[in-house]
Amino acid sequence: MTAMPTTGARHVTQMFCRQMFRPALAAGATLALLAGCVSFGDKAPPQLLTLTSDAAPTAGSMAQASVTEAIIVDVPTVERTLDQVRVPVQVSDSAIAYVQDAIWADKPARLFRGVLAETLAAKSGRLVLDQVETGSERGMMLSGQLQRFGYDEAARSVIVQYDAVIRQPGTPLRKQRFQASVPVAVVDAVNVGAALNQAANTVAVQVAAWVAG
Incomplete structure (x- = not known):
């Protein structure tokens, strides 16, 4: 873990990196760089x-239902490590880094x-709303x-873990954990972002099947 020197009174830059090399998958290459890095500046x-x-x-599709029939x-x-726009790297049980240049357009939740x-x-096929729309x-x-949503260095994969809870008037409370992981060969913003999108969709499909059941 390395701290870069300051370059001005109002500008602070810090960079934390862990790097390792593994055989590359691309033809003609001999090594691929895997890095879990974060930079501020x-x-x-x-x-x-x-x-x-x-x-x-699909475009033009429509659903209509009463509020009691809708899914909200x-x-x-x-937790705090996910309440931000950076992509965490689980380095160890007690250490977190961040993927360099990987910034979400909004908070991942x-x-x-x-x-x-x-x-x-x-x-x-049901009407799906958020609580703001229904009140x-x-x-x-x-x-x-959302328990986990980032890259795990030990597993060399991204992991999405979601504890879902269903509340419905007149029925017992239901809770279940869902998880998906996707291997990542090169740890950078593009590859980790694509893998997290894939894992998030896998978990969403699992949750949809659970809700339907």
Whole structure:
């Protein structure tokens, strides 16, 4: 872990890196660099990461229902390491780094909520809303906690872990943990972002099947 020197009274830059080499998958290459890095400073990232649902409703599709028949999807709660726009790297049980230049367009909990909502709408055909749109909890409420949403160095994979809770008037409370992992060969913003999008969609499909059951 390395700290870069300051370059001005109002500019502070710190960089933390862990690097390792493994055989590259690309033809003709001999080594690929795997790095879990974070940097803070004035330089903007080359791109912002986002999540997109693989099962979004088609354009022009419409659902109609009363509030009591709708599915209300809440934004998951998160711990502090996920309550930000950087992508964490689990270095050890007690150490976190961040993927260099990997910045979300929004906080991952809100992005993941969007994937959940679109997947549920596409898979169930039901009306899916957020609590702001309904102003109540009279329908089926899907909430929960996003436990993990980043790269795990020991597993060499991204991991998405979501504890889902269903509340519905007149029925018992239900809770279940869902998890998906996707291997990552080169740890950079593009590869980690794509893998997290894939894992998030896998978890969303699992949750949609659970809700339907």
